[in-house]
Each structure stands twice: as structure tokens, then as C-alpha cells.
Amino acid sequence: MLNPLPQESWSRRNATHLLQRAGYGGSPEEQEAFYQLGKEQGIEAAVDSLLETSEDWSSLPWPDWMQSEVDPNGETFGNQGVRRREYVRWYFKVLLGSQPLASKLLKFFIDHFAVDSATVGQYYRWIGMFRYTETLRRHAAGNLAGEDAPFAGDERLVPPGHYGNFKTLVNHVSWSLGMIRTLDLYRSNRGNVNENFGRELLELFAMGIGDEYSDDPEYTEEDVAVAADAFTGRKFYNFRYYPDENRYNNPAGNQNPPLPPASVWQNRGSQDRNTKGPFYGYETTPEGNPIIDGDDIIDVIFDTDRCAKHLSWKLWRYFASPKPSKELVAALASKLRDDHGYEIRPFLKDLFLSEEFYDESVVNAQIKDAGDYFVCLANQLGVTLPTRDAMEDVMQQLGYEVHLPPSIAGWPEPEGPGNTWLATGAMVFRMNMPSVFTHHNYEVFTTGRTRNSMDDFPDVDWNVIAPKELRRIEKFPLLLENLRQRFIPNRELRKSQVRTLLDRYSSVSDELGELEGVRELVRLVLALPEYQTQ
């Protein structure tokens, strides 16, 4: 299992598939160049080119106001709405940036470690959300510096590790203000425990439940209680009032200053310092130390088969297909834990190189989630982001309010990736949405709204999408093939669809001119069910 795809199996289909899953696809030219890269320099070189991340990505600047400790506009109710929209737009700016795999991983983490802005805080909500997201983003960017990951805060709190390592990431999340707030850690004290974090750490972040992909024993309710006891006493200072010596200074002229000091701390008095166990059958940590605090629990968890399988399963579902076999999950788990010590990029390299990843059951078997959908759409049309107000409206309609996950499980998908995104209303919106770009049809999401700042919705360069020489009706087959390659590569159009599109293109072109015909054609191709899969 997980043998590398033989070089002779490299094809345009496989190249396009890899580009779509490890990123957000590419223009016809990019697809071809990527195929040629793999052909000339080998598949591994092609995969490596996707795994690279540059500092450029990880230093994408925060909004200016984030660089002061207290929101300069004050923390009024009205300002909260502005900040929320800024956050949403910032997030999508990151997704649309030049580092597709890293942004894809960020999107995965946002779902896997979901926090809810309403819970993060009343006064420091958006500063808290940005900082939390920044932690996730650094892990998504990977181990750029090749050294220990500096925890954004008091480094005495966390064990050493790397950015881009799943175990380190869980450690950092467990010490993040966002999660300490969201899952009530700050209210969990020795002898007076709140089990919320302990339970979700086991169920959602690391071990999972059920026997769909793992026959290993489940953790028990007693294990939940032990984990909850171990994570007691984690506190935070209020952003507004943390001590003077920790005050954050913005060095003049520095656009990308380091993060401010941590506002989280360990209250020894309210921490349960007793030796615990057994936990999931472990009397000690794998190194033989007593199980006392949260770090020890994480050490144990990441030693288990169940954890390695759960995380492999989730990564496979996200990047490949909904229902991997137990054998495949076991093989992936061994790569993730034993070969790579939970380093995510090396694991993904094995995944992207594997024969299984290019199987018939994987290619085109995924419904685009809301993030994929929007980023693909914008990239393929070659447009920038719309205004922050429009962005928020769009994401609401798509069912992806990134700051407000439906539950702590993120955007759960009981039936497998995709289905959660295609509620009937979202399907209707996805069919309507393209006409915002093609026809500036703001009515798609503005009926009854007073806010109207969508007039800046970016325009498409139609000469790129549909070169003038292809617009004459006798060139229609070539034009359509061009659009197919851009928007739905690895998909064929049905004869009946081609006929309908041709009829429509010719009648609109005749009546309103070729450019209008092109707009109409693109709008219709983007509304096809075929466009929703990748």
C-alpha cells in the first residue's frame, strides 16, 4: 500500500487532480506547465513544488489596527461588525494568496480546531481571533525556519516542537487564548473541573470515536475525566489589562512586528498536580514519566494507534476521498506517526505521491467545500476579492461563516466530505453566484439589504477567459473546450448540455454581441452541477 505512482502513470489528468486537491487548481496554462514539470523532472519534483512555502506567505500583514494592543476605534458594537468583516476578508485574502497548499492546510485547521468568535471574548474578540488564526497559519506554513517553533507567548508553557507538526499544533492550541476560552479551560480548576476541553481533545482533535476507520479501543468516560483533570488551571490575562511589563510595543516602521507576549498562564494553585492514571491503559507517558499535566496527556495520546489513525483519516478525507478503507488508514497512520513523527508536510508528500491518491474512486469524487468553491471561482476568473461587506454576505450564503462554526466540531460532514455544503439553499446560491462576477448581478444576495458596497465587485478580464479570436460562432467548439479546460478540467460535458449552451450562446451573441454571449456562456458553465465537484 501507498506505493509511489510510477512515473509512466503521470498524465494530464493526474497533474490536474493533484493541483486541484493540493491547491485550488490552476489556469489551463498552469495545468500544462505543472504537467510538464512532472514529466521532465519527475513526479516528486512536481509534488515538492507544491509543498514549498515562502516567508512571503507567512508574513502576509495583518490589518493595521491589529498592531496596536487595544482596538484604536474602540470596542463599540458597531466597530465589532466592521472588525468581523475585516476578519472574514483577511481570511479569504490568505486563502487566495500565493501559497495554495499552506492555505488549504489553514482551512483544514480552521475546521479541525474550530473556535467561535462569540465565545472568544467580548472586548478582545477580534484580536483574539486574529491571534488564534495566526497560530494556525504558522503551522499551516510549516517549519520554515527549520528550528523549534517559537510559541507566540510564554515559551515556558509549551514543550518544544515544530511549526507544521500536528502534535506541536495540538500543544499550541491547548495553550491558545482562543481555545482556552472556547472550551472553558479557564474555568476548569482542581477539584472543580469543567470537562469540555478534555472531552473534545479526545473526540475531535486527536482520537475520534466509532469503528468506521479504526478497530482500536475507544477511550472511556474515565479517560475523559483524567484528561479534564490534567488540563486544569490554564488561565489568561484580559487583553486590556495584562501587566505593564508585558506591554506590547510596536517598533516604529516595522510593518510585521512579532506577536505580543502571551496572555495565557498556568495557575499552579488551581492545577491538579496529582499523578494520574491509568489513562487509555497507560500508567505513564511513553517516556516513562508520570502522567500529571496536559502535556503528558498529549504525549500519551499521540503515542496511540487511535490518534495516528484518526488524524490520517481526517487528512485523507480532506485531501482525497470520503471513505478510505481501514487498511489504507492503518498504512497512512504508520507513515504519519512512525515515519514522520506527526510532521504534516512529509506525510502529505507520501500521500500525494501514492498510487491510491490517483485512484478512480478519488479523482473527481469530492464536492468543493465553500472555501474551495469561492477560491477556485475567484482564481479561475482571475479576480481579486470583493469588498469586505460583499465577502461576508457571500460566505453567509455559502454556509461558511468562518468565525462562527456551527459547532465545536467545525462544519461536520456525517455523510462524507461535501454533503454538508450542498443544502438546497446553498445549491441555489451556488448556481446564482457566478452571475455576480459575470453580470454584476448583486441581487443574488442583496435583496432587502440597505448596505450596498458591492459596486466594487471586481471585474473579469474577458480577453483572458475568452480570447476574441474564439468568439465567432464557428469557433464555438474551441471556445467551449477552452472554458471546460479552465473551469471543469477532468470533466466532460454531455451532448445535451453542449447543444443547450450553443443555442444560448448563438442567440445572445446575435442579439447583444459576442461579449454578452461569452458572459452568458461562462455564467452557465459555472452553474453546472459538474462545477461543484473536483
Place this chain on the structure above:
Amino acid sequence: MNTKLNRRDFVSKSIWGATASMTLPGFIQQTLFNLDARAQSLPSQGGDGPIILLMEMAGGNDTLNTLIPYTNSIYRGARPEIRLGTEHNILQITDQDGPSVTGKNEPLALHPNLTRFKEMWDDGELGIINGVGYPNPNLSHFKSFDYWHSAEPNGVPKDGWIGRYLDNQCDGCGATTGIYINRRPTFAFKSNAATSPSVTFQNPQFFNWRDKQILGREKSLEGLYRNLIGLDHETDDGVSEENDTLAYVQRSAHSAMISTESVQLAMERGGNLINPDWPSNGLANSLKIIAQLIKGRSDTSVYYARQGGYDTHNNQVLEDGPLSGRHFDLLQTLNGALGAFVDEMKAQGNWDRVVILTFSEFGRKVIQNGSYGTDHGAAETLFLMGGQVAGNQYYGLYPDLAEDARVSRNSMQYNVDFRTVYRSVLEKWMGVPPSAMSAIFPSPPRDFQPLDIIR
């Protein structure tokens, strides 16, 4: 293959007999499907028949502070800060105490914010089902909701109980027989049939095909879409036979196409609501849409609404007392929104057509936790309301609070399996014959005796 047994087959069965569908070419099934879709303006049961409104309280409602055993010494002892008592203006149910598994009747009171619930109880329109749950309770939100939605506790859920109900009992009914007001689908509606007659949308305003009139197009967007996804095509039904994922999306597109028109029509017919006093919150907005659809005689028999936020691990009550905090606010919202909905149903003359069932994925632990909240528990209390409900009556027994332990799966035991409640609603209210129950609740045990919940 099972997934091929779809609604089209039901339609064809009803017209040409049971075996025709297996040999029908795809496009003929498709045409029948279209006929069916277009026949939706004809009156059918949904337009004037019985209605269920499922009211999901997501997060695990603390029913001990919802229907309060205010004299119970275990309750009082386990919740020194967050308990409610007579000093908090709880709404005591004075006409009868709740039967309890301990054999001793339990004096009970509703949370002070549930004023409308109390009125309905006094008017005989509210039934209370105590001690509801299932064997081997799972304390995960997500697993437990899977069980409630699928009605297959401790199994691997494949489809939802409403989905199976519609699959089995919905021969040729319209595309909007089930409506969930939300952005994301519910597993309860998940059908094994390829095309389930249920839809999920958040805002009916946007549940429509939006073209710009000024573009001077002679043909509507809807017509074009219908054509492109194969709905109007004579020989190509637009559903892939090779790729399941694509087929799923294509069917979703079909469902969207067929249902938008009926929803818009019903909203238009419904027009303005009669009750002018609705609170302003998300749940009330959902219930307003449902009320308008009912007024507009939508061809719908199952409505579904959701209120989230019941996962009250912290600040369930605030430090200044139990008449504050998250649970207080949630029940205020619930009471206000449901109250306005009931007023509207009465004004419309539809109250006798509606049964509302509240449920949550689990109740919460008896013992309070370290942060003025409660952790996940097991048995819970359900409420059943409606003009025809046999109200002012307890079903099930109040659980024994002594069974709860802080750390373990042990929490209060159920004595009414929730599938009993589901079956009661389907059989006694929707008129589903008992013989159909084994298909709707396929896993053993199957011998749930329905409760007499309807007058």
C-alpha cells in the same frame, strides 16, 4: 442497488404498478418525475393535513433546570449555585406531581421563563415526556445527535428517521414535504432514496433564481438551468451513472430546481402573518418563515427548526443567581418564539393541525461543574404541544437523580426510548400504519408501544 430505489420509482409504482420501475428507461422515469413536480399545486395532504414541527435544541438542554424537581434534595444538594427554587418564581405545576421511577411523585415546576409552556399546560395543549433517552447513552454531542437523527442508537447511521419516513410513506408527494430552515442540512432528513422530498434553506428570499431583468433576456434563467441539468430533456436525465459524487450533486440541483417554485408560491400565498408581535431573533425568524409557509398552504408535512447554544458548560447561570445566564436567555428566546408561533397558528386556524416536538441530543449531569455550568448527561425531558395534543399530562417517569455520578457514563437513566416518541408522533398523529414501522425503525428492538399523545 439500494440507492436506485428512488422517488421516481415510487411515482412510477403508483401509476404503473410495482414492478414497472425496474425496467423503465431513465428518461421515462425522469418524465414522470417532472410530471410529479409540476403537479405540486394540486392540493395534497401537506396543504391541509397534519404537520409536525421538530424543534431541535442543540447542545444538550439541561432539562433539570427546564422542568425542575424543586423539592428534590439530591437536586438541591448537587446544584448549590445553579438550582432554581420557589424563591425564583418558578412556574409550579400544582395540578399534578410528576410520576417518578423512585415510586414517589415528584413536585415539578417549569423554568420561570417558560410562561407560554405553562399556559399551554394549563390549557391542556402541552404534554410532558420525562425520562427520554436510549440504551448505552453516548455523551458526545455528535454521536448522540447522529443517534437521535437516525433513530438508530449505537449503530452506524446511514439515513435519518424522517428520511426513512418519507421514503416509505411519501408516494408521489411534492419536493417540499420536509422543510428545514437552516443553512446546513440535517441528518434526520437524509434519505436512502436518490431524491428525497425535503429541502433545507435559510432565507426564502434567496431561495430563487435570480436573473436581472434589464439584461433583456428572452428566456428565464430557470428554464435554461432546467435544460442544462437534464430536467426538461427527453432522453438525458442529467444524472451520472459513473460518478456517485457527481450524481449526488446533480440530484441536489434537481431538488433545488423543483422546490424553489413551490416555496416561492407558498410564501407568496402566505403573505403577511396575522400575529404582529414576534420577537426579533434567529429562532423567531425561522418560525416566522414556517408560519408563512403553513399559511400559504405549502405542501409540507414536516418542518424543522433549530436553536443552538444549549451546551452550557459555563455560565449556565451567572454568579449573581439563576435568573441570569445562558440557559435563562435561551429559554426566554425559545418561549418567546414558540409563543408567537402558537399565537399565529391559532389566528390562522391551523393550531389543530400542528404538533410541536422539542428535543435535544441529551440532558445534562445532575451535579454542577466548576464553572456555574453542567456537563453532558443522559435522560432528558421532551415537550409536545399542539391543539390536538393530549396535554396536561405526564408521559414517562421522572428519572432517579441518584443515578447520576460526576465522572462516568452514568447519568440519569431513561425509561422512555426516544423511538417510542417518534413512533407515537408518526402513528398517532401522522396516521402512519403500524405495519410500516419496521421499515422506518429497522433496528431491533422494534416493539415500541406508541403513547396516546393525541386526544
